[in-house]
Amino acid sequence: MANVYLWKTDVDSIDPEELAGKLEPFLEDFSKNRRIALKMHFGEKKKQHTPKT
Amino acid sequence: MRKKSNTHLKPEWIEPIYSSVAEKSKDCVLMDCTVLYNSPRALASSHIKVARDNGFNFAPIVIADGERGREEMMIKVDGKIFDEVRVGGALEDYDSLLVVSHMTGHLGAGYGGALKNVGMGLGNKAGKMEMHKAFRLKIRRRECIACEKCVEDCPVDAIKIKSSRIPGISESANIDQDRCVGCGGCVGTCPEGAIKIPWTAAPRKELQRRIAEYAKGALKDKNALFINFLLNITKKCDCVNEKQRPMTDDIGVLISNDPVAVDQASLDLIGKRTFQLRELIDPEIQIKHGEKIGLGERKYELTEL
Numbered sequence: 338m339a340n341v342y343l344w345k346t347d348v349d350s351i352d353p354e355e356l357a358g359k360l361e362p363f364l365e366d367f368s369k370n371r372r373i374a375l376k377m378h379f380g381e382k383k384k385q386h387t388p389k390t
Numbered sequence: 391m392r393k394k395s396n397t398h399l400k401p402e403w404i405e406p407i408y409s410s411v412a413e414k415s416k417d418c419v420l421m422d423c424t425v426l427y428n429s430p431r432a433l434a435s436s437h438i439k440v441a442r443d444n445g446f447n448f449a450p451i452v453i454a455d456g457e458r459g460r461e462e463m464m465i466k467v468d469g470k471i472f473d474e475v476r477v478g479g480a481l482e483d484y485d486s487l488l489v490v491s492h493m494t495g496h497l498g499a500g501y502g503g504a505l506k507n508v509g510m511g512l513g514n515k516a517g518k519m520e521m522h523k524a525f526r527l528k529i530r531r532r533e534c535i536a537c538e539k540c541v542e543d544c545p546v547d548a549i550k551i552k553s554s555r556i557p558g559i560s561e562s563a564n565i566d567q568d569r570c571v572g573c574g575g576c577v578g579t580c581p582e583g584a585i586k587i588p589w590t591a592a593p594r595k596e597l598q599r600r601i602a603e604y605a606k607g608a609l610k611d612k613n614a615l616f617i618n619f620l621l622n623i624t625k626k627c628d629c630v631n632e633k634q635r636p637m638t639d640d641i642g643v644l645i646s647n648d649p650v651a652v653d654q655a656s657l658d659l660i661g662k663r664t665f666q667l668r669e670l671i672d673p674e675i676q677i678k679h680g681e682k683i684g685l686g687e688r689k690y691e692l693t694e695l
Contacts, residue, residue, distance in 0.1 A: 339651030339690040343659070347640035348621045356643065357406035359695050360617065363645055364407070367486065367615045368414035374421040374452065374484040375408060376507060378492065378628045379441035380398025382430045 398628040399492050399619055401445035407617070408449050411488060419452045422511060423478040424459035425629070426518040427575035428543045433457055454478025459515030465607040469683050471600055475607035476517035486613040489649070493618050493656045495625040495637065495665040497587070498525070498574070498597050500673030502627045503653040504616040505680055509605035518571075519546075521604060524596035525572030525587060527565055533584035534562040540576035540585060549576060598676035605649060606685045616652040618644040623660060638664050650686030653677050 344359045404420075412418040422437065430436035434453035441451050454477070455461050461479035469475075491507040499506055510521060531554055540563050541549045548569035554562045563584070572593075577585045620641035624634040641659050646652035654677050657665075665673045681688050 339646060339648035339687050340693065341644055341646040341648070341651050341655040341690045342693050342695050343642050343644050343655075344695040345642040346621070347642075351403065351621065353402050353406045356403060357410050359643070360407060360645060361410060363615060364410050364488075365414065367488070367613065367647075368411045368418075371415045371486040371613060372484045373411055373415045373418040373486040373488055374454070374481065375404075375411065375418060375449075375488045375490060376421050376511060377404065377490040378398055378507065378511065379420075379422060379431075379437070379446050379451075380444045380628050381630070382440045383443065 397492065397494065397622055397624050397630075397634050398444060399490065401448070403619070404446070404490060405448045407488075407490070412449070415486075417484075419450045419484075420446060421452045421454055421478075421480070421484075423455040423514055424453060426515055426522065426545060426571060428545060428579070429629075432459070432545065434459075452480050454480040454512060455514035456480075462514040462516065465610050467603055467607045467610070467683075469603035469606060470679075472520070472603045472607075475604045476514050476520065477512045477604070477608045478514050481512060481608065484612075487609065487615075489614065489616045491616070491618050492628055493620050493623055493660065494627045496627045498594055499601055499676065500594065500598060500671045501657065501665045503618055503656050504649045505605045505653050505676050505685075506601050508608045508649065509601035509603070512608040513604050517604060521597060521600040522572035522574075524593040524600060525574070526567055526593070527570060527572060527574070527576065528586050528588055529563050529565060530584045530586060531556055531559055531562040533582045534559075535582055535584075536561045536563065537581065539579050539581060543575050543579040545575065546571055594671045595675050599679040602676045602680040602685060603683060605680065606683055609649065609685070614647065614649070616646050616649050618652050618656045620644060620656055620659060623664070625665075646690070648686040648690070650677055650680040650688055651690035653680075654688045655690050655692055
């Protein structure tokens with residue numbers, strides 16, 4: 338059986354440093370002396386709003 | 391109800407994670423691949439610019455399949471569909487993958503999470519084409535105005551304007567199904583909404599199974615960890631260039647070393663019916679197939695941090 342860990346939070350109250358702290362025990366073993374690609378999605382180009390003249 | 395917002399993960403959430411990993415590792419980069427459809431992210435240089443413009447300025451960025459998405463590494467998977475898969479070539483330089491995913495709904499794949507982030511996300515252009523081959527788009531000729539916008543938008547020149555035999559319609563767009571890769575870019579481009587994705591279950595089931603096999607390839611022999619953000623959970627994925635309203639309440643952040651388990655737990659917490667409101671696709675297909683091909687297990691124990 339796999340292990341999954343949950344940190345309950347929400348968009349308005351998430352603190353990035355607290356998040357990193359919660360993840361730290363997992364990142365410690367995972368990262369040591371490794372060459373790591375952090376795979377993510379950077380989002381799309383933001384729509385440009387042209388002001389009306 | 392929350393206000394609409396841009397949906398991708400916020401760079402300020404990722405930066406401390408990156409810093410922590412970079413401090414301990416030999417090397418760490420942010421990674422993605424080019425996309426198949428008409429977008430600045432279709433080329434590596436403009437993809438990196440989008441990332442920088444969206445605030446990802448704190449780390450080197452590698453677009454693993456190169457400027458035009460042609461650099462690749464073939465990986466044997468011995469799957470039910472693919473013998474081998476085609477992922478971004480630069481992946482070879484890294485022994486570990488930290489997969490940071492935003493859980494969202496997805497029109498084609500049922501949902502987007504860790505498996506889709508890795509499977510679809512790390513396929514190079516040819517790989518993405520193989521996965522999207524599950525779909526065959528259709529044009530409603532009576533609605534087509536032959537404006538050629540879809541012709542200009544198609545990344546593989548699969549659409550042409552041809553004369554029509556339908557009474558009252560002189561010409562309309564036609565899709566060469568052998569060339570079409572099913573990326574769906576034209577669906578959004580058509581001003582008349584004349585191009586339709588056949589939302590039958592079969593191609594979407596097939597797409598999910600293909601994604602799982604690509605995920606297996608990208609993760610082969612890698613040390614891997616998966617972080618799923620169940621925040622600002624929207625109906626459409628982060629590729630959609632529009633502000634969206636969340637479909638449900640925020641839940642939190644999940645972490646696991648099993649990609650199947652982390653996605654299963656994510657769907658269980660969100661409730662898979664959340665992503666089935668309009669589409670009758672089962673979003674668990676990619677998870678079930680992932681387990682079947684040995685990518686991980688659906689049974690998990692959830693521990694609150």
